[in-house]
Amino acid sequence: MSQAGKIARRTFLIGSATIVGGVAFGTYLAKRAIPNPLLQDLADGEAAITPYVKIEANGITLITPRADKGQGSYSIQASLIAEELDIDPVTATISPGMPGPAYFNSAVLQEGVPFPAYDQGAVAETMRSFMAVPAKIFQMQVTGGSSTVPDSYIKLRMAGAVARETLKEAAAQRAGVSRTELKTDAGRVILPDGTQISYVDLAADAATIDPITDVTLRDPSEWRLLGKVNAKRLDMVAKCTGTEIYGIDYAVEGMVYASVRANPGIGGDLLSFNASAAEAMRGVQKIVPIKHGVGVIADNTWRAFQAVNAIECEWSAGPYPASSIEMFDILEKAVDNEDMYDHRQRDEGDVSGALERGEVIEATYRIPYLAHAPLEPMNAIARVTNTACEIWTGTQIPLFIRNKAAQLTGLDEEQVFVYVQPMGGSFGHKLEMTHVEQAVELAMAVKGTPVKMTWSREEDMTHDYPRPAAVSRGRGKVADGKVDTFDLSVSQSALTPNWFGRLTGTTIPGPDATITTGSWDQPFDIPNYRVTGYRAPDMVPVSSWRSVGASGNGFFHDCFLDELIHAAGVDPLAERIRLCLDDASRKVLETVGDMSRWDGSTPGENRGRGVAFCMSFGVPVAQVIEVTKTDAGIKIDKVFCVVDSGPVLDPTNFEAQVFGGVIFGLGHAMNAELTYENHAPQQDNFHAYEGMRLYQTPVIEVKALSNASKIRGIGEPGVPPAAPALANAIFAATGQRIRELPLNKHINFV
Amino acid sequence: MKLTVNGTDHEVDVEPEMPLLWVLRDELGITGPKYGCGIAQCGACTVHIDGEAVRSCQLEIGDLDGVVTTIEGLGTRAALHVVQEAWIEHQVAQCGYCQSGQIMSAASFLDTNSRPTDDDIDDAMSANLCRCGTYPRIRAAVKSAAAKLNGT
């Protein structure tokens, strides 16, 4: 890792800046040091060696700032540090740490540059490294965009290595020997004569010397923890014994319980309410009007649920169209409407000219709004006093929460403490903080008392900021058994500006790339190739949903490509391979063909096989799905999935993440939508929003390649190809081309 | 109101309509059983009453008749239940939020059917929702646990 270079003295982040690859990043940091959140609460004699490792008298703490929402990020971050630090991560305390600007995430914004991820030319790479600067400006301690591994891969190992060498130096000085003569193992420095000194013992000495920053990372062949198939997640036993404490389980001495009801038309007001019945209910302590709604503080969550439901509320209409029919009408009118033009990041050949002549194939696709619906409903505990605001919650955005809580309470940001708790899933839901704001509002009404606010499932599903609905129109042509012209238009309300505006009160200028992410940036070479994004007006406020823009664009792009390939009369896999211009992506397609013993899209009577490809977050993923048409409906027999995200650090968890992505993609493609009536979703619990259950789950085979040059995260890229692979398989089995999700509006599944 | 949970007797002063789930979680601080839906759709709240799997969000405390076991009482870090062992061996959990319920459902199912077919497993476990998509490993873990119970 020579590119890692040297780490500048005392400011590890300067080093990490050069690791991510940008001169500008390093220069910027040199001008303005970031306060180190760990230095504030250390006692004398404790050494804060880097912001990711803390060694105290009672042991070693590894700080893993990227939140764990179920994807195993605590485990992987801890293993990255421990690999170089030479400790068994089981012996350390793993803590998400307090939010602080030193933990900004430089990778999360990197895919926002105007270069497709397979373009690793100098200009594109320089742009990506520059993106680390805005990440810091926005102080994004954000977990998202499958960015944990790319962000941490070098940074955390460097943190471990710097810590190890500095501890060795401390031991060397104490023993009067040279550092090069020393070894480390299991949290100890070993002297030439075999004497062992524990890291804890050396902490005070280490604090007094300059950190050793001239370190070289170990070669992957020397790894003890990373890349091992038998690696166990550090949180597994707790999660299998009911002892993992999620945000919803956390308890603070003296806390009371609460729930809220906000206007079901998100953003609408509460005009009036009558709480007399609720006030008289057992355990109810206080009725508190909040922004857009009303809350109940009680002595038990269930009593709070009952009471808040007993309040009669009069709501104003939600500030967007009332029904799905009206919303889709707006989306459809926005496609190819020049007034709604947002961006065109791909325009090759002469698409307009090609479409003027000969037979044009045209198709319109639709995807619905989708709830995130992690199994743990939104919750937060808040305690507000005149001098502090403390918040305990599972979140991907602790710094945004800190800033917002400071605004709400009138306290300084330094007086707000956010303690990040493990999350029972997120899928993007916990990139939002409305529930935390509500908890703070309630806590302000009972100053000094901690309030645990929990959303009922119904409140959660109807106040989710969903994945945006979208409409896409494809036009294309085939010639001589080849795809010749591919023109895709996508219309959607803006996503990133909507989310960012909600969080910060400021807007992001310029186009919204998420409208076409997952379609404009695919590694194909088609003679006439164009993708255009149209920005429909804001409607339901929307948010990122596992795989974000690619969740819909993967479906639009690949299904329409499949239509053209079938029209050209050629093999769906062979034509995708022929069109592919990226080596790693082509290998992924070829491998999924080998794995599935691909020999055409109709393997037998009533059987169909679909292939789909999507590169998202820089990760090429190909899936082949096999289905059988039965009298009762479509049965998914098998899924083959090939992924290339670079070196795999934790193979067991990697496979689990891909399983999860495929199932998430399939379950929603088959069964799930939010439809609106009277400004509110009609689905308010899991009976009406099923996703996938075990009986529908196919056998899934996963294979990882590592031809890609960069290491990338895998939480999201498994999702986008699932829906198109299934729709393409259904077409192969039945001749029915379904262009609208969920598919069960048009066909039954067994 | 009296109840026995994981071998310990408790007395709580609550209305008889309160679901067992909320008595466990908010009155007794036993948080292994989770709230996911409140309407018998997800299974996150599953506990055993006299060994049988029950959705604790649906059982009013006034109707409780029997001894309650939660995930905390099924097995512990030091003395894992066979199903928990299988879950760890197969590294089933992702976020883990559904897994208390999954494990409680699987344990009671295997009690009544220790040689399940694939269809039996699908039937028995489909009432438990997992939003993270751990189903392939749940299937594998149930099979491992069954094999262990049969000594094979």
Ligand code: FES
């Ligand atoms: S909370 Fe009881 S079944 Fe969902």
Ligand code: FES
């Ligand atoms: S592991 Fe997350 S819901 Fe099942």
